[in-house]
Amino acid sequence: MKQTKRILAIMLTLALSISMIPTINVSAAKKVKLNKTKATIYVGKTVTLKLKNNKNKIKWSSSNKKVATVTSKGKVKGKKAGKATITAKVGKKKYKCKVTVKKKVVKQTTPQTIPQPIEKTTTKPSEQSTTSKQEETTNNQEQPTTNITEEPTTNSDDYGDSGEDWMVKSTSNKCWIQEYVGTETDIVIPEKICGKTVVGIDNGAFAYCDSLISVIIPNSVTSIGDSAFSHCTNLKRVEIPNSVTKIEGDAFSSCRSLKELIIPNSVVYMGMHTFSFNDMETVKLPYVQNYEFFVQSCTINQVIYYEGTSKINLGDFSFCSIESVIIPESVIEIEMEISDYYKSKINNIVGKQGSYAELWAKQNGYTFIAQ
Known part of the structure; x- marks a missing residue:
């Protein structure tokens, strides 16, 4: 009896021990x-x-x-x-x-030829043999090639890029780039995608694309959207064509590796912070007559205005440190509509001796350097 109770006690202890062991989930999370x-x-x-x-x-x-x-x-x-x-x-x-x-594979069957009656003539055996061989050769030449496979069509100049690396929004004949899904680091944006002309780069199209090193924008593009290239930290080179007339705010902001930015003289509108928070060697830009454009917190070696420009606004730069502003002789009006709190630090005004730039620099306490 005691032996039986001992066995039951051991079994009960084992059962309790097993029940206390935590369940282990052996199935690891599967990858999506x-x-x-x-x-x-x-x-x-x-x-x-x-x-x-x-x-x-x-x-x-x-x-x-x-x-x-x-x-x-x-x-x-x-x-x-x-x-x-x-x-x-x-x-x-x-x-x-x-x-x-x-494209679908198109197979053509061999058309059957109707045998023509042969006129019986009396000929020598050697002549009959020659005639038969000639007829056989002629018949073989008339038979078309079978199982012809039609090759896929290739892109023409009118069709442009196949669109494999791009996500776009479009109308019947125009498109705007919304996102780049390719893997290249040096990009040439196509002028046409699937037969549609690329006319714009949409908001945030390349934003935070850390792998992007250089980009060439085609002559078909007229607008660059808000934050289009912002935070592309490895972007070093941008080519913007003269077709562009509008660049929205933050388009090139926080592009820390971008050392040169040439805004074409065709641009008539730029939004706020277009190239803010950058450390650049050269910026070339036109006078933009709108009340939104200004850049902030930049360090720029030289700012260059286009020859032929008659008016500039140095108040476009706030909290910026600029070594030199190169002003053409054509400028006859310089604005500085900004409070002292937001005022940029400009070390030198560079221009032609005797120009309006020299007069303005001396009147406003800036160092003038004659070219």
């Missing part, structure tokens, strides 16, 4: 990813993309809807030959699949 990162389909055909291990809402988009469209459930359909990037966005994270759309 697309079932495909590359896909090739033909025009009219579909492929379904799925975001594995995801329970949140997905926003699907296509970089080129003329090439491939995508539904809210990730079903991609080929529209015409070309390339497009399909993006699945969950919160701030993006998952991309590069889709290539090809």
Whole structure:
């Protein structure tokens, strides 16, 4: 009896010990990813993309809807030959699949030829042999090649870029760049994307793109949006064409590696803080007649105004440290409409001897250096 009680006590102790051991979750969190990162389909055909291990809402988009469209459930359909990037966005994270759309394969069957009656003539055996060989050769030449595959069409000058690396908003014949989804560090923005002229860079299109080193903007662009390139900390070189007339606020702010910025003389509007919080060697700019433009907290070696400019406003710079302002002889009016609290520090005014710039510098207590 005692032996039985001892066994029961041991079993009860073991059961209690096991129940106290915490449950260990052996299933590690699975990584969220697309079932495909590359896909090739033909025009009219579909492929379904799925975001594995995801329970949140997905926003699907296509970089080129003329090439491939995508539904809210990730079903991609080929529209015409070309390339497009399909993006699945969950919160701030993006998952991309590069889709290539090809033209359908067209097969042609060999048309049957109707045999022609052969006129019987009396010939020598050697002549019959020669005639038969000639007829056989002729028949072979008449037969067309079978199983012809039509190659995908290539981009023409009118079509421009395929749009694989770009997300755009567009009208029937124009488009604005909303986001760059490629991997290049030195970018030449195309003049046309999928046959549509690129006329603008939208708000924040390249913002916080740390990998961007240089960018060339095409002659088709007329506007650069708010914060378009802001916080591109490794951006060193920008080429802005004379087609641009409008640059919104903060467009190039906090681009710490940008040493030279040439604003074309075509620009008639610039917003606040266009290139604020930068440390630059050279800034060349026109006089912009609006009450929004001013830059803040910059260190600039030289500010240059265009020859032919008749009026400038040094009040556009607040909390800035400027070594030299180079003023052309054409300037006959200089404004400094800013309080002493916001006033910039300008060490030298540089210009032609005897010019209005020299007179203004002496009247306002600035050091003048003759060119």
